[in-house]
Amino acid sequence: MNSENPDRQEHQSGVSPRLRWRKSIQVWLMKVSVLLISIFWCLAISIRFTVRDSSSVISTLIFYMSPLILLSLGAFVVFVLAWKVHWRRIAVIWLLLSILTGTWCWKTQFQNGTNANRVSKQDQSTKRVLFWNIGDRLWGLEHAINEMRHLDPDLIGLVEAGADSAEMKQFWKQTFPDHPYQVVQNGFVFLSRLPIEDTSAGRLADMGQYLKFSLQSDQSDVRAPAVFLVDIYSKVLKSRNAALKELADQASQLDQQPVLVLGDFNTPGDSVHFDPLRKNFKNSLEIAGDGYLATWPLPVPVLDLDGIWTNEFIELYHAENRWTWVSDHRPVCIEMSFTLPAEK
Numbered sequence: 001m002n003s004e005n006p007d008r009q010e011h012q013s014g015v016s017p018r019l020r021w022r023k024s025i026q027v028w029l030m031k032v033s034v035l036l037i038s039i040f041w042c043l044a045i046s047i048r049f050t051v052r053d054s055s056s057v058i059s060t061l062i063f064y065m066s067p068l069i070l071l072s073l074g075a076f077v078v079f080v081l082a083w084k085v086h087w088r089r090i091a092v093i094w095l096l097l098s099i100l101t102g103t104w105c106w107k108t109q110f111q112n113g114t115n116a117n118r119v120s121k122q123d124q125s126t127k128r129v130l131f132w133n134i135g136d137r138l139w140g141l142e143h144a145i146n147e148m149r150h151l152d153p154d155l156i157g158l159v160e161a162g163a164d165s166a167e168m169k170q171f172w173k174q175t176f177p178d179h180p181y182q183v184v185q186n187g188f189v190f191l192s193r194l195p196i197e198d199t200s201a202g203r204l205a206d207m208g209q210y211l212k213f214s215l216q217s218d219q220s221d222v223r224a225p226a227v228f229l230v231d232i233y234s235k236v237l238k239s240r241n242a243a244l245k246e247l248a249d250q251a252s253q254l255d256q257q258p259v260l261v262l263g264d265f266n267t268p269g270d271s272v273h274f275d276p277l278r279k280n281f282k283n284s285l286e287i288a289g290d291g292y293l294a295t296w297p298l299p300v301p302v303l304d305l306d307g308i309w310t311n312e313f314i315e316l317y318h319a320e321n322r323w324t325w326v327s328d329h330r331p332v333c334i335e336m337s338f339t340l341p342a343e344k
Contacts, residue, residue, distance in 0.1 A: 125219055159187060245276050248281075284309065
């Protein structure tokens, strides 16, 4: 009669059946993960090369959920999993795909600021402009105030900035006395060192709203600049097409003066819905940007939802998305001057 301990017998025979079963389950799960991630990845890259966010709700959601940086990371994850289950050839293919999409991401989402528009020395006509969504703050409002004071912009546009009560209007006046021209309305805050001659408000096809400001130029040879402060709603199941087309139509009508479009568009910069705006405007970060373009969500941003767009009457020197832990959105800051087409 064999009186040895069963655990001792399992130890002597090698790996126990329980451990073998657990390992086989892990391998099976990794193989299933490789299959599922591969299917989603191929679908996402196909959508990016074809319809992007111009088709159905499902394809739009996949497009928004799969920015290039996540596609590169996803391909690398498949490489690791495939290597672990000894699918060597498949693993090598996914490593190459990770490198290719990573290179694509690097070339489009990371800017080095070494372009002809950037200069080392600007004159007194240079303006600094800041846009920031401060709605979901990770820290108190005083930290956002400190960041704005540090940057010392001439024009400040804020969205989701709180109530437009008399108390808040007084707060902004006391906080930024060197920006005497202020508008606090419908969650927007606009602070300016240049006089505001006119203010109007509008909606963007039930998907957003904007304020439009006409400013008094401090340059005698430049027509009155206009500023659009925009907030597109984050309704993931609704198309941004009508809202951004309406914005492009409104802004493009002002084709004889400098125009700035500041906004949280809740739409990635490579969306097809920006095509109407691109006809007459340029994304400042794509022209004179320095650093990583994604603005949301902090602390690990993957989507470039916020931006400042400019027309041909604005000369860009520098643009950047600031790193700060105050809000879940990164602030966008540019240095520019109002100019004439003949000067460009």
